[in-house]
Amino acid sequence: MGFSFGSVSLIIFLLGIVFVFKTINVVPQQHAWVVERLGKYHATLGPGLNIVVPFIDRIAYKHILKEIPLDVPPQVCITRDNTQLQVDGILYFQVTDPMRASYGSSNYIAAITQLAQTTLRSVIGKMELDKTFEERDHINTTIVSAIDESAANWGVKVLRYEIKDLTPPKEILHAMQAQITAEREKRALIAASEGRKQEQINIATGEREASIAKSEGEMQASINRAEGQAAAIVAIANASAEALRKTAAAIREPGGADAVNLKVAEQYVSAFAQLARTNNSIIVPANLSDISSLIAGAMQVVKAQSKA
Numbered sequence: 001m002g003f004s005f006g007s008v009s010l011i012i013f014l015l016g017i018v019f020v021f022k023t024i025n026v027v028p029q030q031h032a033w034v035v036e037r038l039g040k041y042h043a044t045l046g047p048g049l050n051i052v053v054p055f056i057d058r059i060a061y062k063h064i065l066k067e068i069p070l071d072v073p074p075q076v077c078i079t080r081d082n083t084q085l086q087v088d089g090i091l092y093f094q095v096t097d098p099m100r101a102s103y104g105s106s107n108y109i110a111a112i113t114q115l116a117q118t119t120l121r122s123v124i125g126k127m128e129l130d131k132t133f134e135e136r137d138h139i140n141t142t143i144v145s146a147i148d149e150s151a152a153n154w155g156v157k158v159l160r161y162e163i164k165d166l167t168p169p170k171e172i173l174h175a176m177q178a179q180i181t182a183e184r185e186k187r188a189l190i191a192a193s194e195g196r197k198q199e200q201i202n203i204a205t206g207e208r209e210a211s212i213a214k215s216e217g218e219m220q221a222s223i224n225r226a227e228g229q230a231a232a233i234v235a236i237a238n239a240s241a242e243a244l245r246k247t248a249a250a251i252r253e254p255g256g257a258d259a260v261n262l263k264v265a266e267q268y269v270s271a272f273a274q275l276a277r278t279n280n281s282i283i284v285p286a287n288l289s290d291i292s293s294l295i296a297g298a299m300q301v302v303k304a305q306s307k308a
Contacts, residue, residue, distance in 0.1 A: 022054030032098040034061040044098045061102040063095045067159060070109065072116050074165075077124035085124060085132060086167040089143075091116050092159040093151070100155025108154040112147060116161065119146040129168065136163050 026049055027033050033045040037057045045052075045059075052059075074088035093112060095101045105111045123142050124132060132139070140161045148158040 019054050023051055025050045025052060025059065030065045032063045032065055032095070033059050034063070034098050034102045036060040041099060041103065061098070063098045063101055065095055065098075067092055067094045070112065072113055072120075072161075075117050075121070077121045079124055079129045079132060080126060081128045083129045083172060084169055085129065086165075087120055087124065087163060088165040088167075089116070089120065089161055089163045091147075091161050094157050094159060095155060096157045097155030100153065102155075104154040108151070108156050111154060112151060112156065112158065115147050115150055116143060119143045129172070132166060139163060 027045050027047050029047045035042045035057050070091040072089045072091050074086055077085050077087050079085055123139050143161040144158050151158050
């Protein structure tokens, strides 16, 4: 009598709403829900509308299928040369098998994190300190390969691992900085010495080229002077030869020989006149008859020429 028909209808309506909500499940995109039926794995619900049996089936696990970044806590590793090195990294993974991710490990995130740390310590322990800074890609690839092999049983795919920071102790940092400074100073000194060396080479090369150019110029000038002198000698010789040819031709002409005798007599007299004036003494030819005969011959030539 305490319940009316309206109350029963309301209860049935509420139960119907609960039944509908329990039956219909909408899974978002890039998500996967694992359904258990009576405590046992039954199915994996994909994105969209899904129907389950209320009170028998239940959504046991919900997984995100997107790529997930996982920050690996920093840890101290010991290198091959017994140097402490603090390493901080980040891991990227993705759930590929929701069923294995649900039942393969109680906590696959913690398992991946621990495996990444132990693998990182193992890889760093095989390398010297300097190599750890140079071989980051090798470290990342090795860690991904080691984790991915084990994570396959957990329904997880490890995509990549990236080292965010490598921090050696302060003493090592100071020593590395000093080494870098010394190396830079060394390179600066080498560069300066190479510059001086190149400068000296350039100066020597310039002086050698200048000497060569000067000697070539002097040689060319000598050649030009020699060619000029040779040309002058040739010109004088040609002129003398031409004069001799003309003189010879003139002598062969009528009266030419007499003219030559007259010219010789004039030059003879002129030569004695010049010789007599060279000092205070009077120079008299040894044979005056030669002079008189020359003069007489010259006068005859002149008379013959005037009569002609």
